[in-house]
Amino acid sequence: MPLYLCVDCGGSKTSAVICDGDGQIIGRAYGGSSNLAYVGFEAFMNAIRISVGDALKTCVSPPSVEPVSLPPSNLTFAAAWLGVSGVDSPAAVASILQPLSDLLGIPMGPKLAVANDTHLLASPVQRYPDVTSAVAVVGGTGATAASFRKAVGQLEEVGRIGGWGWILGDEGGGFSVGREAIRYILARNDRDSVKRRGSLPLAKEGSLEDRILRYFSCNTIMELLNEVHAADPGSISSSAPTTQLTAPHLSLTREKRLSSLSPLVFSAAFENNDTEALAVLQLCAGMLADQIAVLVGERTEEQPGLVSANESVLSFGGSLVGLKVYRKMVLDALTEKGHVFRRVEFVDDAAASGALALAVRYKSNA
Incomplete structure (x- = not known):
């Protein structure tokens, strides 16, 4: 079962959402602040580790009550998209790509997208053919x-x-x-x-x-x-x-x-x-x-x-x-x-919108 991960890394909280290939949300969890510019690298990575690990607990049957280590051993991500506040330059993106690749078990490349968190708000464009x-x-x-x-x-x-x-x-x-x-x-x-x-x-x-x-x-x-x-x-x-x-x-x-x-x-x-x-x-x-x-x-x-x-x-x-x-x-x-x-939308859950956009994109490319 392909799993698609989206993480909205904000100044007040980190929101991680996992959905399946049909766009159904099967995992969700929250962590602390993950604005890279404000909290620094170690706190940023820790917020990702906690939120994604907790989201993975609900992706197995029965849901796990034990901590989930990353990269996950029994599940793999087909793709991930991280929108990170405080990341405003290619150099900032490059500084966290390899550590995120290692943490999530996703090779560096098109299946691991890291950008400013504003990008997640644009995710509805993937759902509208017009x-x-x-x-x-x-x-x-x-x-x-x-x-x-x-x-x-x-x-x-x-x-x-x-x-x-x-x-x-x-x-x-x-x-x-x-x-x-x-x-x-x-x-x-x-x-x-x-x-x-x-x-x-x-x-x-x-x-x-x-x-x-x-x-x-x-x-x-x-x-x-x-x-x-x-x-x-x-x-x-x-x-x-x-x-x-x-x-x-x-x-x-x-x-x-x-x-x-x-x-x-x-x-x-x-x-x-x-x-x-x-x-x-x-x-x-x-x-x-x-x-x-x-x-x-x-x-x-x-x-x-x-x-x-x-x-x-x-x-x-x-x-x-x-x-x-x-x-x-x-x-x-x-x-x-x-x-x-042509269209106007309010995105109240950027992580869910991003995860769904990933599922739609890869399903259409299958």
């Missing part, structure tokens, strides 16, 4: 997009944009939503302060301003600056006031303080119909659409890396674009730019 290309969009805390074309037995990446991290980019992701929300109310406060003398009106309950002020335990908008810029946990002086040391938002890094605001923005927008929150989401959705649009258009000799939207599947993945209302905002912004995709 599309020739894919644009994969990650929209969680961060944001990035990549375009792919079908090639013989594999996907060929032809373009990529974003994924620079929160300091340099991530426009359209959860961090971006939080940052733009703060910027929006700060800018409005500055404008109002110029126009008016004296105190400004109190924030309306449930509004974007009200929710953010309460989150940071602030009475006025300008107090937000100290809370947002306060030092990261671990670097706060022991002589700081007790209230500063125990404030919940100060237990988060500055990046997380902003990205954790995203749910508040959505609540203000869709529970209280707050115009400022809606404007922030429209702005951020437009930023993400702008990035996607860079990859899409008519392919020419001068622009050979573009893909046509009407011949492509747009695959979304990530917590933020998992929200239908936000996906619609992105799609509406793309439509305004003249880009309407």
Whole structure:
């Protein structure tokens, strides 16, 4: 029985899925973080070893309760596909190919595919005969997009944009939503302060301003600056006031303080119909659409890396674009730019989608 393995190696967890030749999932397990750039080689390999070994336990009858060593002695993988966060260059891929080949018992070659985890989001292109290309969009805390074309037995990446991290980019992701929300109310406060003398009106309950002020335990908008810029946990002086040391938002890094605001923005927008929150989401959705649009258009000799939207599947993945209302905002912004995709899909289980794509690919080649 051919077994197909797909491993989604993310910053928060590792997801390993095994399916048979008919595309039925027969094994699944999870491990810890496996972002190669963040955790390093040893922790990365250990996360793969644990997640794949645990997934293999359910591939035998009766399911094994004993640890499964790798490479497996009584089962073999027909092919494997690993999407690894923190792998952004051929050199990074090359550094882990041989160790993964040894660990999984798969010879180096086309049956062992290792690439950035964005590639897994493009896996639906293998299931649709009416599309020739894919644009994969990650929209969680961060944001990035990549375009792919079908090639013989594999996907060929032809373009990529974003994924620079929160300091340099991530426009359209959860961090971006939080940052733009703060910027929006700060800018409005500055404008109002110029126009008016004296105190400004109190924030309306449930509004974007009200929710953010309460989150940071602030009475006025300008107090937000100290809370947002306060030092990261671990670097706060022991002589700081007790209230500063125990404030919940100060237990988060500055990046997380902003990205954790995203749910508040959505609540203000869709529970209280707050115009400022809606404007922030429209702005951020437009930023993400702008990035996607860079990859899409008519392919020419001068622009050979573009893909046509009407011949492509747009695959979304990530917590933020998992929200239908936000996906619609992105799609509406793309439509305004003249880009309407033949198919649109949200991939909520990249490892399962990748394993199924492997089974479909090899079955069609049999």
